[in-house]
Amino acid sequence: MTPNVRSTNEGPVRVLTIDNPAKRNAFSGDMASTLYRELDLADADPSVRVIVVTGAEGYFSSGHDLDEVLEHPDTGGDPIANAAFARPSEILTPVIAAVDGPAYAAGFLLTINCDLRVATRQARFCGVGAAIGLVPIAGALSRLVDIVGYATAYHWLATAAPFGAEEAERRGYVTSIHEGDRALDGAMELAQAIASVSPAVVTAVKAGFNHSLRHGADAGRAAETRLSELVRALPDGDEGVRSFLERRAPVFPDAPEALRTLVTEALA
Structure with a gap:
């Protein structure tokens, strides 16, 4: 199957699924461009009241495709290459991240820029920049501190240490934790609640x-x-x-x- 970002409708909710499980849903440049385009298409559609972003087969996203990063080493710090991951915060349609498995590097950046996040107990988050010598961009420095506060945001980014769903919930980063692989179910329930109001x-x-x-x-x-x-x-x-x-x-x-x-x- 060709790596892709799939788009489906569930009533007033547009679901965007990151689909590259062979590489833990890592983003190629083409996939990132597709995500950017699909977010804009959903935002321009008045029948879409909420967008849910999720990953296929037990992963959210491990970040950029490392094969492409080796060919283009500046990818991690390039604002154009990372524009898709900041896009949820720039559009006006609410965006919910449904996180199962790893949300690392650019995958973590994508969750930062969503308005709300739900997770399974298998979810893991990590801003890897400090560990690989790259300053986190695409909202990591401008938004994360507003979500969880200075000390927690600094700890997460300065140590580059992974953290799980329980800590994320305790710090207010995720709104709910779901058993098994039911993050998408939880996100859809939340999305339908938002879609039912003005x-x-x-x-x-x-x-x-x-x-x-x-x-x-x-x-x-x-x-x-x-x-x-x-x-x-x-x-x-x-x-x-x-x-x-x-x-x-x-x-x-x-x-x-x-x-x-x-x-x-x-x-x-």
């Missing part, structure tokens, strides 16, 4: 968080007001109130295709 609000929450992280709390508070005004003009609030009064589950419309443009303009 997609416009979900988009605004991610955009607001990212704006605050980049520009500080004061800018974040101003962004809250602008985003709130933007979403109030959409039908989501009316549907939410009506469904509550009518004692039924809300049926929120897909976010309008123009929402991403409006959000970007509101935060400019």
Whole structure:
């Protein structure tokens, strides 16, 4: 089977599966390009409310394909070669990592840039940069500290020591641990919960968080007001109130295709 990133739909959830189990789901350059493209295609599709990224056959990803790294030694530190692993944090659709087995090197970077992470007890994480003389990039230095705090992020990256699902959960890195190989099941359950609420609000929450992280709390508070005004003009609030009064589950419309443009303009 040719190494690939497979894309499937489960209702409003787009599942992207890293599929190169012969090399523990290591990324070739072509696979990384495919992942980048599939993330953008999912983000542009208004019917996709959540993206789940997972790996095939008991692995998440061991990082870059070492055969290619030997041919192109700068791959590990090249921002273009690593752009796909940062992409989940740059798009507005929420992205969940379902981690079973190793998430090492670039695979670990990919999980850092997802919004949420679930894992099995077999999951192992490792930022290997310090062990091989490469500064971790693609969000490792800019995002990890916001997820787990300075001391934990520094410990993980400065020692390059692997850590398991239990420590990841204890540090707040993963939201839940699942038995057997059921990380994808757990991720889908979480994805369906997110997909059932207002997609416009979900988009605004991610955009607001990212704006605050980049520009500080004061800018974040101003962004809250602008985003709130933007979403109030959409039908989501009316549907939410009506469904509550009518004692039924809300049926929120897909976010309008123009929402991403409006959000970007509101935060400019």
